[in-house]
Amino acid sequence: MDFVNAIILLLNYIFVPALAYGSQLALGAIFVTLIYGILRFANFATGDMMSFGTMFTILFTWYLQSVGIGLGFLPTALIAIPFAIIFMVGYMLLIDKFVFKYYRVSKSPPVQLAMVSIGVMFVTQAVVRIIIGPSDRRFFDGEKFLIKAGEFKEMTGLNEGLAIKSTQVITVIVTLVLVSTLFWFLNKTKTGKSMRAYSDNEDLALLSGIDPKKIVMITWIIAGILATIGGALYGLDKSFKPFTYFNNMLPIFAAAIVGGIGNPFGAFLGGYVIAFSEILLTYAYRKFFMYVLPESMEPGGLVQLLSTDYKFAVSFSILVIVLLYRPSGIFKGKVL
């Protein structure tokens, strides 16, 4: 019985939250990796683009709530996301037309494009803060828990409860659907294949008649979809605050690089690697050992490898280690 309790404990405090957080990171990481693979620069505006998409989701959610449209036990934001995506994609294409296109056409070095993305970051951040303000926003409605800790305890008669938030389930399901659609698109459709070809060898792709304008446009559209959904899911699960989104850029970068930048599948797994290692290394295992070990061997302290203050530091350290030992990422192999 104690063993089952220990497992439930780990599921509740490590596995479920890490799975949800990892999915949110994974979407962002695929976004970074796509931009890097096809447009060939590190996009420092990632976090703020995600907050931009989330802002639209929130605005539409508020509107829908005010006219009384909802989904019952599901959050209203799910209806709002498609509308937000339309605006977000528009914004992305606009930025590309007025900012990035010039540098792409004149074949500037990637560093210059990264600098330009910092300019975009400043502007996007300002627009978000001017429109919706810098404060914390919660826009979740509907049923909060799928399984409540108390109910679970009653049902199974265990000491430990397992709470699953509905946002966590939604996050994981949406991520899986989205990512599998994306991989299907990249691997099976003609456009997707030409995107991979373009990312692999630009000159050869151009030679074989692939239209670069179309590739770039589709990349921005996919990026807009990923950014909006990733951001909205994070906001639903936790809360929306522009500053947090800006900070999330860092673990997202870590995930993309750990998975091998330019490789979407690597980025997808990288998200989970980062999320799990962050939570595994900062969790206090005291209670777990209390269940597993006999009473005489119970640990005195918290049995915590690192204090939770260093959550971000964990992912960055992983990144630094990966960069030093395998700069091409853990899952190297074919690019895009």
Next chain:
Amino acid sequence: MRKNLNVIAAYSIMMGLIILVGIFQSWNIALSIFNLCLISAVMTMGANIQWGYAGLINFGIMGYTALGGLAAVLISVNPVQEAWSAGGSNILFSLFLIIGMVLAVKYVLKKYEKTKKRTYIIATIIILGIIIIRFVSEPGIEAIEEVDPAKTGFLGGLGLPIIFSWIVGALFAGGLAFVIGKVALGLRADYLAIATLLISEIVIAIIKHEDWLTRGVKNVIGLKRPAPYEVNLQQTDWFINLVERFNSSKLSLISDYSERQTALNQLVIEGSSVFVKLCYSGLFLFVVIILLILTQKALYSPWGRMMRAIRDNEEAANAMGKNVVKQHLLIFVLGSAIVGIAGAMLVTQDGLFTPGSYRPMRYTFLIWVMVIVGGSGNNFGAILGGFVVWFLWIESAPIGLYLVNLTTAGLDDTHFLKVHLIESVPYFRFLMMGAGLLLIMRYRPKGILPEKIEIK
């Protein structure tokens, strides 16, 4: 003279703007802008050495700034004796352990060939070391943090004059840069950017959460000053006389004695803070000028020519027998050290150390905007960038307010749009910075004062 005309013109306009602020707003504001412009100028010089001279991209400026600030605390605060006796020995022992761990790793690196086995050995040493250090240091840290947590709760510093911290800050930052450079400089440009950005976040995390060393988010306040205190100035005779002489014409207009006395008091209070700021300006200006002379000399020296050669064509420079790796490391350390000085100067001026205030927007990306806008590779350009961008950063709120009032003039004062826009005026600075950066990068990619190299 003629060829430097644009430099002189740009700087005159900048000084004119600051003087205008002095006349229309107040000299206090003008001087505080000027002081922070000088500090920003030091930071941009550091970044410019790395980016402009050598093409190294360093997004870790925030980390070095914070380390400089930490140096200011560790140098100037008086040591907390009780904390030292409570947990000092544990901390010192842990320090020895860390040194031992580093030496052990170095030994393994030297002794064994590059194999999987070596990697595992190193990993074991590090993990075991961290666990042992945690066991040793934890009781010490707890004991230290329990010593009067409302006031101290940390080890304190050396109790020396704070001005020394400017050098120590440079050493700290340089040391960190040496370690980072050793491991990360081989990376490609954009990877290096990301790696340095993340490492600087780690540095901030450590400074924020190691309360025994830095007091963490509880902040260290009331640091010693290199300049006199306003309160003392207001009671010294020579200062009051000085203020009286400066304002004699204004004061002589007031006939009533008591009224004249209150007016004088008011002027003395205002004057004292201006005087203190002037003291800081003098100190900072001294640093900026020294650094400017050194960096200019370096730029035109054979070493500077070599750096530019490495920047423009690494392979060719390598083929000519220049040690690219070593030079990159050197310049990375030098640039970071200069940023460290700026960090210490900043804390010296503020008189307080607030780890929570170190954010990448303000201390990394804004500095980069300064370098790019001013003109990378040109020291005068980088300094000008520091001035222009900081000036706009501060003055964008009033400008934004003015623009909002202008565009919404037709609306009622309580109209929701107007209220909302006025509330969000502080964020116009981000918009301005971003738009400025994008415009400069598009239409004047070399900055306001572009790099100009003449062979003398």
